[in-house]
Amino acid sequence: MALNAEESGRLAALLSEHVDQVTQRWTEAVAVQLRGRLSQAELRRQLQELHRAILTTAENGIVDVDAEHAAELRAVLGELSRGRARQGFSATETAISVYALKEVLLELLEARGGESVLRDFVAFSGLIDQMGLFTFESFVRTREGLIADQAEQLLELSTPVVKLWDGVVAVPLVGTLDSARAQVVMERLLQTLVDTGSPYAIIDITGVPAVDTQVAQHVLKTVVAARLMGAECIISGIRPQIAQTIVALGIEFGDIATKASLADALRHVLRLSGVETSRRSRRGA
C-alpha cells in the first residue's frame, strides 16, 4: 500500500526531525529480538542506511517500495535480507528489523498528537508491511540460491572416482541416483578410465538406499559404456534386502559380476589381474 503525497511528507518530516531518536529506538527494538547475535554498531549502521533510503525516496516522490525512484530503498532492503539470510538468521528475525520501525513511529506519532495520528499510523503501517514483505521475498530468494548452490556442490562431492589399486578404480555411490547424478558418475568414471588406463572399475552401491528400475538402468548403462571402452565393471555393495528387491522386480544383471561387499569385489579383481600378471611373467620367461 503506497502512501499519498501528504502522508509521505509527514513520514519524511517525522523521520528527519528525530533522526537520532529514531535510529536509537529502532536499534534497541531490533537488538532485543536478535538477542545480541549482531553487534549494536553493525545494526545501527544498517538501520541508519535504511532510514536514509526511506528519506531519499521521500525526497524524490511518494514513499512506495514498488516505485521507480525507490530503487535505493529496494537495494538497501535487499542487502539487509541477503546479509541476514547468509548469517543464518530466520525469516522472522529478518522481517523484524523492518517491522520494529512501527513501534518507533507510533511513539513519535503519539508525541506529536493531532487529528491525523490514527490515519497516519495505519498508512505508515501499510508501507512498513510492504517493506517487510519485500525483505521476506529477498530473504527467500537468497536462501533458494544457497540451496541450489549446495545441491550443485553436493552433486560434485558425492561422486568421486577413487583409485583402489593399480588398474582398479572405484565409484562409491551414496544417496539418490537420479538422472543428473547418473550422468555425472558415468562421465567421471569413463574419463578416469581413460586417464588412468584402468582395466577394472568397481561400482559400489552400499550407500544407495533403494535400487529401483531407474537406478538399475543407470548402473547398467554405465557398465555397458565402460565395457565399450574395454574396461570390466563389477557391482558391489549388494545387501540382502537389495538383492531380494532386485529379484522381485525382475531386474537381470546378466553376465555382470556382482559382489556383496567392496572387499569381495577388490579380491575378485585382484585375482583376475593376478592371473594376467603370472601369464605375462610366464610369457617373459
Added chain:
Amino acid sequence: MTTGIDLSQPQAQAIRSDEDVVRVRQLVRTVAVAAKLSLVDQTKVVTAASELARNTLVYGGGGSVEVTTMDNGRRRGVRIVFADSGPGIADLDLALTDGYTTGGGLGLGLSGARRLVDEFDIDTGAGRGTRITVTKWAR
C-alpha cells in the same frame, strides 16, 4: 530439519517433480519403519513406491500419493494410494507384462512393483486417469 509427522493420519504428498519422488520414498520409509516392517519389507515397499511414483510423474503427468498406516488387528502395514488424471492405461495386461515399456525404461516398474507388495489394485482405463492402491503387511 525434522518435522513431526502424525502417523495416525494419512500422509499426502504431491508428485510434480523428481524431487517429489525422493520425498515419496522418504515418507514411505518413515511410515514403514513406524509400522515395524522388517528391513527387507521396508526396502521392498519403498522401491515399489519409487516405481509407482515415477510412473505417476512420467506417464500420468504428475499426481498425488497418500500413505496410511494400517492395522488389521493382527498385523500392521502400509497402504499407499497413487492417483493421477493422466491418459490412463488402455491395455492393462500389456502394461503389466515384464519388459514392456513405452517410455524407454526397463519395463519392469509396474509389474515389478506388483511383485514387491502384498496387495495390488489398479483402477484405470483410457482417458480416465490411473489409481493404484498397494499394501504391504508386516510379517
